[in-house]
Amino acid sequence: MQHIHCQTRTDLLVRKTSYRPPPRTREVLINGQTVKLKYCFTCKIFRPPRASHCSLCDNCVERFDHHCPWVGNCVGRRNYRFFYLFILSLSFLTIFIFAFVITHVILSKSISIFLDGCTVLEVVVCFFSVWSIVGLSGFHTYLISSNQTTNEDVSTSHSLLMLYLNIH
Numbered sequence: 001m002q003h004i005h006c007q008t009r010t011d012l013l014v015r016k017t018s019y020r021p022p023p024r025t026r027e028v029l030i031n032g033q034t035v036k037l038k039y040c041f042t043c044k045i046f047r048p049p050r051a052s053h054c055s056l057c058d059n060c061v062e063r064f065d066h067h068c069p070w071v072g073n074c075v076g077r078r079n080y081r082f083f084y085l086f087i088l089s090l091s092f093l094t095i096f097i098f099a100f101v102i103t104h105v106i107l108s109k110s111i112s113i114f115l116d117g118c119t120v121l122e123v124v125v126c127f128f129s130v131w132s133i134v135g136l137s138g139f140h141t142y143l144i145s146s147n148q149t150t151n152e153d154v155s156t157s158h159s160l161l162m163l164y165l166n167i168h
Contacts, residue, residue, distance in 0.1 A: 052151055065149040084140055091137040098126040
């Protein structure tokens with residue numbers, strides 16, 4: 001003989017209300033320092049310090065810097081050095097190419113008075129490529145020297161801007 005258990009509305013309400021989500025933060029002692037760990041409701045873990053949840057990758061990333069669409073994943077603790085070396089080598093490559101384009105322009109100008117449209121376009125594209133990529137490398141060099149991530153730098157800049165706007 002089978003027993004069928006009928007659930008009433010009050011049984012369902014008790015079940016739904018008996019679930020208690022974990023606290024938003026937990027304090028732990030690390031090397032004699034009290035550290036607050038935030039709870040990630042998506043991953044269902046307490047995140048380590050400086051970790052953040054990436055909504056695009058749907059993961060918590062330790063020492064989250066940013067989600068890079070060019071490399072197609074998050075840049076964080078595990079792959080930041082490879083990302084930095086990539087943009088640093090790309091900076092050297094763009095400087096190298098720009099130097100040879102300028103050399104080509106100087107040598108071509110000694111042969112003829114007029115430059116063709118392609119050469120001018122090469123100079124313009126190389127000029128903006130050098131400044132944007134070298135600027136990105138410089139920014140990440142600054143972040144490394146100040147022990148920050150892009151996420152932390154942007155958050156700090158945003159909070160300072162909001163503080164400035166609220167004062168004035």
